Amino acid sequence: MLSLKPYISDIVLFLHPTFGVLGTMAALWVLVEALNPGVASQHRMRVAAIAVPACFALAWIFGGYWYVNYYYADKALILGGPWPFAHDLFMETKEHLFFIPAMLALYLPVVCARPLMSDRAARRMVVAVAGLIILNSLAIEGAGAVVNHGAKIAMSQVTKQGQE
Amino acid sequence: MPRQNQAERLDGAAGAFGAAAAVVLVFNTALAWLKDAWAPLNDGMAALTGHHWITHGLVDLAVFVLCGALLWRRGASFNGQYLLLAVVAAALFGGGGLSLWFLLV
Numbered sequence: 001m002l003s004l005k006p007y008i009s010d011i012v013l014f015l016h017p018t019f020g021v022l023g024t025m026a027a028l029w030v031l032v033e034a035l036n037p038g039v040a041s042q043h044r045m046r047v048a049a050i051a052v053p054a055c056f057a058l059a060w061i062f063g064g065y066w067y068v069n070y071y072y073a074d075k076a077l078i079l080g081g082p083w084p085f086a087h088d089l090f091m092e093t094k095e096h097l098f099f100i101p102a103m104l105a106l107y108l109p110v111v112c113a114r115p116l117m118s119d120r121a122a123r124r125m126v127v128a129v130a131g132l133i134i135l136n137s138l139a140i141e142g143a144g145a146v147v148n149h150g151a152k153i154a155m156s157q158v159t160k161q162g163q164e
Numbered sequence: 165m166p167r168q169n170q171a172e173r174l175d176g177a178a179g180a181f182g183a184a185a186a187v188v189l190v191f192n193t194a195l196a197w198l199k200d201a202w203a204p205l206n207d208g209m210a211a212l213t214g215h216h217w218i219t220h221g222l223v224d225l226a227v228f229v230l231c232g233a234l235l236w237r238r239g240a241s242f243n244g245q246y247l248l249l250a251v252v253a254a255a256l257f258g259g260g261g262l263s264l265w266f267l268l269v
Contacts, residue, residue: 060221068215092266095217096196099224100189100258104251106228107185111178121174121244125182128248132255139259 009070016063017144023055023105024137030108031130034123037116045126049112052133056105060098067095078150081157086150094143101136104129175241177232182247183240184232189254192224193261200269 004011026048033045071091078087108129114122174182199206199216209219 064218064221067217089263089266092200093262096192096220096262097259099192099221100255102221103185103188103192103224103228104255107181110181111174114178121172121248122178124244125174125178125248125251128252129185132252136255136259 009066012062012066013070016059016066017141019055019059019062020137020141023052023059023101024134024141026051026055027101027105027108027130027133027137030112031127031134034112034116034126034130037123039117042116045116046109046112049109049126052108052130053105056102060102063098074147074151077154077158078147081150081154083146083150083153086147090143090146090150094140094147097136097140097143101133101140104133104136108133172244173241174244174247175239177236179242179247180235180240181228181232182251183235183242184228186247186250186254187231188224188228189251189258191227192220193258193265195220195223196262197265200265 029048030045030052033041033048037045075087075091078084078091108126111122111125111129116123116126173179199209199220206216209216209223213219213222
């Protein structure tokens with residue numbers, strides 16, 4: 001029988017960006033519904049607005065678990081490799097930047113509870129908050145890719161040195 | 165035009181937690197700067213939960229919830245445009261402040 005135990009670190013690592021992307025897509029859904037508010041769209045938008053913090057909470061839990069328990073090995077590898085800035089700049093920024101869309105995600109369902117067809121202030125706020133969540137999340141996804149590449153090229157270097 | 169002005173205001177939970185979001189975005193960046201510059205704070209935060217990042221997230225969450233609940237309870241009402249600008253400015257300050265800090269320091 002296949003044991004998942006050796007793959008727990010990888011599974012947790014992949015679940016983190018998966019829920020991050022799902023939360024970003026839900027925020028995009030909210031943004032589109034808020035740009036065209038209507039009776040039917042109000043319910044859909046509120047469902048999507050609840051999906052945003054739910055996905056971000058899961059991304060937070062899985063990413064946090066991996067960061068606290070497994071990242072130290074990658075960090076040492078990255079810092080010893082050709083791209084130390086993948087940790088010093090990108091990971092350090094990413095781990096704190098994450099809290100910005102996470103907090104905005106918690107706020108989104110609160111402001112989406114207003115009747116957006118008649119409440120212009122709330123509608124503008126929903127558009128802005130959803131847009132900020134999307135932009136920050138894309139930046140975080142990009143930073144994650146740089147961290148991943150920093151570890152990859154550091155590992156390549158170690159492998160190359162081993163072969164020599 | 166009192167009816168228009170009323171429509172442009174954000175009150176209740178939407179106003180209170182909007183203001184709380186602006187506050188916590190600035191607070192998050194300030195705390196990141198402070199703990200990165202002052203090791204005893206970082207160590208103290210790590211000792212509280214086992215990792216400074218866990219404490220950082222929980223403190224952010226507490227600031228957001230407490231600040232929002234307090235403003236809501238006090239019946240705070242905000243000009244919608246000003247609150248929107250505050251949230252956007254806080255997010256730009258927060259993101260830009262973090263990137264520049266880790267780029268330059």
